[in-house]
Amino acid sequence: MKPVKIAILSLTHGHTRKYFQVLSENPNLEWVAVSAESEAVKENFYTYGYTQIPCYLSDEEMLDAHPEIEAVVIASANVRHLQQVKMCAQRGIHILSMKIPTFDMDEYQEMIEVVEKAGVVCQVELEMHYNPVISRMKELLRQNALGNVVGFNATNITLSPVFAFPWQGQPEMSYGKRIPLREGDARFRGGALCDHPHIFDMIRWLTGSDFDYVYAEVGPNIRDIEEEDIILVNGKMKNGISFLLDPSWSRHEEKVPTPIDWDFFPKRMEVNINISGDKGVLLSDCFGPNLWHNGKPKDRYRVQYVYFDEWIGLIDEFVGCIRNGGTPKINLRWHKKTIEVMNACYESVRTGQPVYIK
Amino acid sequence: MSYMGNALQGLLDKYDVAFDANALQTPLQQWRCNRRFAELHKLVDGNTIENVCLLRFSHMTDGKTPLSDTLYREFDLCEFIGHGKITSLNAVFTNGRTGNVIVKLDNGVIGSVEVGNLLPSGKSDLERHEIVARRGVANDLPMDVQIPLQSIYTYTEDGEAGYRDVDFELYGFGEEEISEIRAEFEFCKNPSAKADHEAQDQHLKAVVAAAFESDKDHKKVAL
Known part of the structure; x- marks a missing residue:
């Protein structure tokens, strides 16, 4: 090629x-x-x-x-x-x-x-579409290993990148506008939710269904930033699956201007997906197991991730589509519904009630 | 006297505490006497971790445990560990077998409570209780570990087994049995707590009912 x-x-x-x-x-x-x-x-x-x-x-x-x-x-x-x-x-x-x-x-x-x-x-x-744990999960679901899926709980929790990548802490740069989270709240849209679309996408991908309604609640911030950093989302898919998604910036970090040695115990990032079916339950850690050490730079316990690099498969698909004239599986049209539901989460935070997806 | 009754009597005799029959008839929220939860409570109470923002609780059982029982326990743990009262919630359940609840406490802390009873019959419960605070995180599961650990694992010709013995005085009892005996013993030491336990019981029943109402109406419920 x-x-x-x-x-x-x-x-x-x-x-x-x-x-x-x-x-x-x-x-x-x-x-x-x-x-x-x-x-x-x-x-x-x-x-x-x-x-x-x-x-x-x-x-x-x-x-x-x-x-x-x-x-x-x-x-x-x-x-x-x-x-x-x-x-x-x-x-x-x-x-x-x-x-x-x-x-x-x-x-x-x-x-x-x-x-x-x-x-x-x-x-x-x-x-995440090029993550081998996700591939295994997809295969298990295809084999009907859990029976009919009825529940889907997922975390996409990380440290906050705002100190190394300041634009993510600026509502206008991250969300595109300066919109208050809700009346009486000094924070604005553009924080942790905006950083973590993966689980909103992955539940659609793995269950083959779309969102029916979402409810979102923000917690008190861990950090002194203008945007939300703790947020929980639950609701139902159109096929009746109940879900809980946690896209928070709930891991701590060193507040350094470059993303080097910024890890803080327990770890900087986690995507765990737990799926319940009428025949059983699946627990997964998409970035584990790992290695742990207490060496440089701070001699304290930290994670050395050992997972496969998803960017290899991602780029292979991109190149293949360019050279062979294909359409990537994650294209703008597919992803639009994910962005819509993330906006619906902010709307739920504003109204304090579940929001139905049209 | 029952096996567990004998154990309780042994503690009463040893520490010279009088038996109070109300201990066996009062809803004691006995999980609060589980050392794991007592220590998580202390980490917050003593400001080892400061300014709690988020609770992430999960509890899966086999089909013998109704969701309402699990919710009752986990809501109580939210309040015990989170040092507040649940003031609102939004719940979603599927087929009465699995689901989750987002709760908010009167101190602003929010929490997720994942529940389900879809584990195969006889499987031990799977639980996780994590606290995220402005200063620090705490968890009853270690980092990168998805299932509860044991103190001893054996791999023999008879198969694999795990043992978690957590109480020398009550050696041989299971974790839930120990919580129950300890709770009864604590009650006998302080029978005046009866009213508090009963009030909490009424409150928790209302919160559980609110969760099912929220699921049915697809609405956040304020308590």
Whole structure:
């Protein structure tokens, strides 16, 4: 297969670093360039050692200088995505979007239209689909190992990235607007919920059903930030499955400006999915088991994750769709319902009651 | 006298405490005497972890335990460990066999209570009780572990087995039996707690009823 010439835009998303290794090592990719949001971001990029990759301070300048670029990873704050998607689609460049294309549903529809009109591939980065534990779970469900599924409880809990990636702590940059959580609450939309679409997507994927209604409740914040960091969601799917989803930033972190050595006991991230069926129960840890040590840098107990890197499978699908003309399984149209239900969660927080999904 | 009655009498005799028959007729919320929960309570009470934000509780049983019994216990633990009273909840259940409840306490703490009775017959309960606070987290399951641990595991020609012995004075009893005996013993030491236990019982029954009402009406219920 002819390698896809690829670039990364902005370099400010928390997942940016995940792409450095995969873009370097995947034989089906040729990493051409990156653009950085600022001089500071550019300087930080070069600390990772990829000094052979040209780094520009403007997306347009990079794309003008490298007309050979066929695809990009849009690794920016959520608020920038629409403009970058339009710019790339107009140039016929394929797009790997971050997990939140936008929370504005008018913008979302505009993205769908510009992408489809341009005929480019647009894959949404929901890397759990390339997790081997998820693959096993899907197989067990296909084999009817649990009987009829009746309950689905999942965590997608992490530390908060706001100290290393400040845009995630700014409601306008994360949610796209400054909308209070509810009357009398000083916090705004844009926090932990916005960072954790995976379990909202995965329940749809694994159960083959869509959301009927959701109820969401925010707790007191762990941190002094403007957005919610503790939030619980429950409700029912259209096929009657009851669910509980916990997308909180309920793990602690070192409040450092770079995402290095920021882990704090017990661990920085967890996706656990428990499924109940009428024939039994399944418990799963999608990122476990792991290794543990108490060595550098702080001589205290911490996790060394050993899981398979989901970004390998994700990029393989992206490249395959570009070269073979396919549609990624996680495309803008599939993902739209997930974004809609996340907005419904915020609406439930505002009203204090369950919200039905149209 | 029963096997457990003998054990209670042994404690009463040893510590020179008089038996009070109300101990056997009062709803004692005996899980509060389980060392795991007593210690979780203490971690909050003593500010070892400070400013609790979130409780994450889960309790799965086999089909012999009605969901209402599990909810009663876990709601009480929310209040015991969370140091507050449940003031609102939203519940979802499926087929009366599994579901979950989001609760809010009067001190602002929120909690998730996952329940189900779909484990195979005879399987030991699976539980998790985690506290997330501004300072610190605490859990009765270790990191990365999905099921309760045992003190001893044996792998023999007769198969695999696990043992969790947690009380030297009541050696040989199961964890739930120990909680019950300890709760009765504590009651005998302090019979004046009867009214508090009964009031809590009435309150918890109302919270459980509210959970089923919430599920039926698809509405958050304020208590």
